[in-house]
Amino acid sequence: MRFRKPASTDGPAITALIAACPPLDRNSRYCNLIQCAHFADHCIVVEKNGRIIGWVSGYRPPSDPAAFFVWQVAVSTEGRGQRLASRMIKELLARPAQKGVKRLITTITADNDASWALFRGLARDWDAELERQPLFEREAHFAGVHATEFEARIGPLNDKKLQEEQAK
Numbered sequence: 421m422r423f424r425k426p427a428s429t430d431g432p433a434i435t436a437l438i439a440a441c442p443p444l445d446r447n448s449r450y451c452n453l454i455q456c457a458h459f460a461d462h463c464i465v466v467e468k469n470g471r472i473i474g475w476v477s478g479y480r481p482p483s484d485p486a487a488f489f490v491w492q493v494a495v496s497t498e499g500r501g502q503r504l505a506s507r508m509i510k511e512l513l514a515r516p517a518q519k520g521v522k523r524l525i526t527t528i529t530a531d532n533d534a535s536w537a538l539f540r541g542l543a544r545d546w547d548a549e550l551e552r553q554p555l556f557e558r559e560a561h562f563a564g565v566h567a568t569e570f571e572a573r574i575g576p577l578n579d580k581k582l583q584e585e586q587a588k
Contacts, residue, residue, distance in 0.1 A: 421504075422467045423511050426456040426475075430465055433472040434494075441494040443532065455491075461517035462488070464508045466499060473499035476508040480518070481525075488518055490526040493538065505538050506545070513582060523575030527555055529567040536572075543574045546581050550574050 426434065431453035438444050438452070447455075455463050455477045466474030473496040481489050493505045513521060524542065528535040543550035555571035558564055 421473075421499075423464060423508065424467065425460040426463050426465045427460070428453055428457040430456050430472060434465070434475050437472055437475055437494045437496055438492065440496065443529075444492060444494055447492070461515060462512065464512050466495075466504055466508060468498070472496075474504045474508055476505070476512060478512060480521070484525075486520060486522040487525050488513060488521045488523075490524065493535070506541060509542060510582075513577075522577055523573055524577065525571060525573045527569035528572050529569060531567065539572045539574060546574065546577055548574050548577055548581075 431449060434452045434456065435446075435449050438446055459477065459479055462479045463477045464475070465472045475492070475494045477491040478489055479491065481487055490509060493508070495504045509524070512518060513524070524539075526535075526539065528539070540550055542548075551573045552570050554568050556562065556569040558566065558568045561569075
């Protein structure tokens with residue numbers, strides 16, 4: 421398996437991977453392409469035998485540059501059971517583009533057990549707190565058509581602990 425930055429030509433494969441990973445929201449093909457082209461330093465793919473089997477997209481919010489926001493995590497059925505999601509996020513945080521990150525944030529619906537398990541595991545690995553609070557509410561933000569998204573916040577992140585993780 422090869423962990424690498426995405427290229428714009430990965431857009432179609434990433435779109436297909438996301439479509440094969442319900443309950444993930446399907447972003448537009450163009451959105452996935454922009455993430456690969458403009459945010460490659462904040463995204464990662466895992467490639468196996470020439471196929472993309474893992475994807476994490478993220479960015480550093482301009483209003484909170486000490487944070488890294490995980491936008492989407494997708495792992496194919498072939499890649500499951502190998503801690504790929506956790507490994508991809510840790511690899512992303514080790515990149516120079518994430519220097520100075522002190523907290524990891526994301527949004528998760530209450531019923532997404534796999535994502536909650538991933539982020540609880542990361543908090544445990546890093547000896548950091550995981551906080552949860554509603555961020556985008558069903559009625560106020562989604563006009564009743566999407567479940568409330570809870571912000572999950574892990575931090576403060578310990579630089580020494582992150583470096584130890586990378587040395588493994």
